[in-house]
Amino acid sequence: MKKFSSFFCLLFFLLFNSEIQAQITLAIGDFKNDSEGFYLDSWEKSIPEFLKSELSKADELIMVERQQLESVLQEQALSMTGLMDSATAQTVGKLLGAQYIISGKINQSGNWIRIDARIIQAATGQVKSASVKSKDERYLQEMVALLANNIRNKLTGKVDYNSRVVVHTYPTWYWLGATAALGAGSILVNSTYQDHLAGYHRAEALSDFDERYDTANQWHQARTVIISLTATAAVVTLYCWIRNLSPDEVLASTTYSEVNVVPALVLDRKDYLGAGIFICF
Numbered sequence: 197m198k199k200f201s202s203f204f205c206l207l208f209f210l211l212f213n214s215e216i217q218a219q220i221t222l223a224i225g226d227f228k229n230d231s232e233g234f235y236l237d238s239w240e241k242s243i244p245e246f247l248k249s250e251l252s253k254a255d256e257l258i259m260v261e262r263q264q265l266e267s268v269l270q271e272q273a274l275s276m277t278g279l280m281d282s283a284t285a286q287t288v289g290k291l292l293g294a295q296y297i298i299s300g301k302i303n304q305s306g307n308w309i310r311i312d313a314r315i316i317q318a319a320t321g322q323v324k325s326a327s328v329k330s331k332d333e334r335y336l337q338e339m340v341a342l343l344a345n346n347i348r349n350k351l352t353g354k355v356d357y358n359s360r361v362v363v364h365t366y367p368t369w370y371w372l373g374a375t376a377a378l379g380a381g382s383i384l385v386n387s388t389y390q391d392h393l394a395g396y397h398r399a400e401a402l403s404d405f406d407e408r409y410d411t412a413n414q415w416h417q418a419r420t421v422i423i424s425l426t427a428t429a430a431v432v433t434l435y436c437w438i439r440n441l442s443p444d445e446v447l448a449s450t451t452y453s454e455v456n457v458v459p460a461l462v463l464d465r466k467d468y469l470g471a472g473i474f475i476c477f
Contacts, residue, residue, distance in 0.1 A: 225299035250344030289318025366436035
């Protein structure tokens with residue numbers, strides 16, 4: 197019985213110890229704004245904080261406190277931007293006891309804002325990268341969440357790699373249902389109006405004219421209102437459908453090929469005018 201208990205204690209110790217060994221220690225440096233957008237300067241501090249918060253949710257990752265990182269950098273007379281260099285990151289990582297050092301840059305290309313992260317392994321200097329991009333600066337937290345997910349995928353493989361996150365979509369189906377319901381109501385109201393209008397035309401007694409006219413006029417007004425509502429709902433449905441063709445999203449930029457659609461007019465030598473589009477991949 198004593199040997200049996202010792203076996204289970206040893207098994208528990210090995211399992212617990214292997215769980216500890218499976219954890220990865222990370223240090224996160226700054227992300228330098230290399231774009232011309234000064235409004236992105238605040239991201240230099242925000243991204244490391246958001247990234248630390250997201251990565252801290254993973255049990256297999258241990259985050260080095262920023263104060264420790266800054267202290268080591270001061271002792272070595274180094275700056276945060278120096279962490280982009282593999283040799284510097286290796287030195288700092290070994291002094292901190294961090295297996296990986298993460299830092300990066302913020303760039304802007306056309307309408308896209310991109311965050312590029314470098315993941316440097318302290319033991320070997322091997323560099324991995326992860327990038328995300330968005331057209332809207334309001335989606336910083338969503339960008340960092342996608343970046344953190346893909347960094348975790350590269351380091352542990354315990355989560356799936358995501359290439360795209362839709363941030364906001366428009367309720368096309370809701371408005372399509374509203375348009376259909378209002379359209380059906382328009383048919384019924386119009387039918388009732390036509391019945392009352394026919395009754396007004398069939399009136400023979402002078403006393404019936406005013407009453408039937410007022411009733412038909414009320415249904416005419418109701419028909420105008422519901423048709424206007426139906427038309428409005430149809431326009432909103434079309435707007436939502438068009439917006440959902442290019443929804444607000446965050447992309448892992450290394451897996452995305454942007455497609456540009458450019459309108460074009462062509463005039464040949466015989467004065468033939470043609471219109472079309474160029475699709476550029």
